[in-house]
Amino acid sequence: MPNRETQVSDRVVVIGSVNIDHTVEVARFPHPGETLLASSLTSSVGGKGANQAAAAARSGASVLMVAAVGNDAEGAQALATLASAGVDTSGVHRVADARTGSAWITVAASDNTILVAPGANYQWSQGLPSLRQSDVVLCQLEIPVPLVESAAVAARGRFVLNAAPSVRLDDDLLRRCGVLIVNEHELAESAGLPDVDAADTQRVIAASRSLIARGTSAVVTTLGGRGAILCTTTTTLMAATPPTPEVVDSTGAGDAFCGVFAARLAAGDSLGTALRYAVTAGSLAVRHPTAQGGYESFARLPDLVDQTPSIIEEPRP
Numbered sequence: 001m002p003n004r005e006t007q008v009s010d011r012v013v014v015i016g017s018v019n020i021d022h023t024v025e026v027a028r029f030p031h032p033g034e035t036l037l038a039s040s041l042t043s044s045v046g047g048k049g050a051n052q053a054a055a056a057a058r059s060g061a062s063v064l065m066v067a068a069v070g071n072d073a074e075g076a077q078a079l080a081t082l083a084s085a086g087v088d089t090s091g092v093h094r095v096a097d098a099r100t101g102s103a104w105i106t107v108a109a110s111d112n113t114i115l116v117a118p119g120a121n122y123q124w125s126q127g128l129p130s131l132r133q134s135d136v137v138l139c140q141l142e143i144p145v146p147l148v149e150s151a152a153v154a155a156r157g158r159f160v161l162n163a164a165p166s167v168r169l170d171d172d173l174l175r176r177c178g179v180l181i182v183n184e185h186e187l188a189e190s191a192g193l194p195d196v197d198a199a200d201t202q203r204v205i206a207a208s209r210s211l212i213a214r215g216t217s218a219v220v221t222t223l224g225g226r227g228a229i230l231c232t233t234t235t236t237l238m239a240a241t242p243p244t245p246e247v248v249d250s251t252g253a254g255d256a257f258c259g260v261f262a263a264r265l266a267a268g269d270s271l272g273t274a275l276r277y278a279v280t281a282g283s284l285a286v287r288h289p290t291a292q293g294g295y296e297s298f299a300r301l302p303d304l305v306d307q308t309p310s311i312i313e314e315p316r317p
């Protein structure tokens with residue numbers, strides 16, 4: 001893979017996926033073999049990387065997106081949407097003969113299912129830019145894992161990994177993570193454990209500590225409507241989601257969390273303050289349809305963050 005030695009002075013660099021999301025809304029999920037009629041169909045820009053970059057930029061960070069899209073109309077649409085969110089897209093490559101990634105999303109009540117056809121996200125032809133001047137490098141796992149590993153090695157600022165979609169993480173990558181962000185299922189998979197119940201706080205803390213023992217400095221577990229738990233070697237902190245009027249679409253809420261968390265770390269906030277901002281962002285994101293639909297409201301985060309309480313938990317079960 002050729003190496004592009006470009007200097008990056010942006011404070012948050014997001015290296016990850018870009019998709020076009022095709023979302024159908026249904027009353028309930030179909031059973032295998034069953035056909036149902038959807039009440040609506042929308043297409044919008046998504047992808048965990050693009051969502052996180054947009055969320056970070058909408059909350060005020062200077063953001064460079066490093067990604068691969070196809071040389072097609074969908075790739076152009078994604079670039080335009082990211083630019084309108086304030087993201088520097090100069091690190092997004094157009095891959096000839098590849099299709100822009102696509103996601104097929106079913107939203108039923110407050111839950112969703114997502115299938116991704118990665119397209120260009122798995123056909124990168126470019127190397128990574130120099131990451132020497134970035135404050136935070138933020139990755140997810142919708143691009144080839146070796147690229148994420150290279151980014152972790154090259155990052156000079158904090159390396160934040162959102163381990164989604166989940167895989168069993170190897171110790172070398174874990175050791176390079178300043179912060180690992182997971183939901184309860186990804187927590188279990190990353191730790192190599194049977195599923196963890198988000199309501200079982202002590203089990204979440206124990207699984208986080210097992211990952212810290214393997215090398216990561218901090219683990220943040222998002223707990224849906226309950227908030228999120230942060231564990232480090234010395235502290236356990238829980239930030240509780242403020243009352244949320246109605247969950248319209250939870251797609252992209254985890255990405256809002258990750259993007260805003262990275263943005264606040266780049267701004268110099270403590271882990272605890274970044275956690276409260278991120279939980280607040282997640283609670284705003286679920287009030288709007290589509291992944292990035294609620295991100296414009298992130299300009300209001302500094303006024304709303306005080307509604308997100310944090311609770312210090314006992315450090316050990």
Ligand code: RIB
Nearest residue numbers: 019046047048103252291
């Ligand atoms: O996290 C939500 C995202 O996952 C969607 O935007 C979809 O593209 C998939 O990548």
